[in-house]
Amino acid sequence: MVDFSDPTRIFGWLAVTLSLSYKFPQIYKLWKLGDIRGISVESQLIQVVSYLFYIIHGNVIGDPPIIILGCSSLIQSVVLVGQYFYIAKGYQKRTKIGPDDKDDSLALDDKNSKHLIKDIETG
Numbered sequence: 001m002v003d004f005s006d007p008t009r010i011f012g013w014l015a016v017t018l019s020l021s022y023k024f025p026q027i028y029k030l031w032k033l034g035d036i037r038g039i040s041v042e043s044q045l046i047q048v049v050s051y052l053f054y055i056i057h058g059n060v061i062g063d064p065p066i067i068i069l070g071c072s073s074l075i076q077s078v079v080l081v082g083q084y085f086y087i088a089k090g091y092q093k094r095t096k097i098g099p100d101d102k103d104d105s106l107a108l109d110d111k112n113s114k115h116l117i118k119d120i121e122t123g
Helices: 007-021 024-033 041-061 064-095 110-122
Strands: none
Touching: 007 064, 024 064, 041 064
């Protein structure tokens, strides 16, 4: 059972609270804009592994804040990695238009075409 009343763990619970909030803006921005250029999937995968070790460590020493921090951060990193691959796959589908393709449903939407044009112009 998790003992929330233990005053020696107040800093752990504060860290959990703050850590739960810092990835939400990135998750929201990625979902809203669909722009994966600023995401390092390698970094997120390393974080996933580190959170697994936090969970194991928290269980070994019996520290609920570490366990909860590890689990919640693991979920957030998995969501970011999932978003990355989902958006990357969708982007590839939208950009695979050959010279004979007449299907406008595969064309880039206005938001992504502006990014693509800017990338092409800047080299």
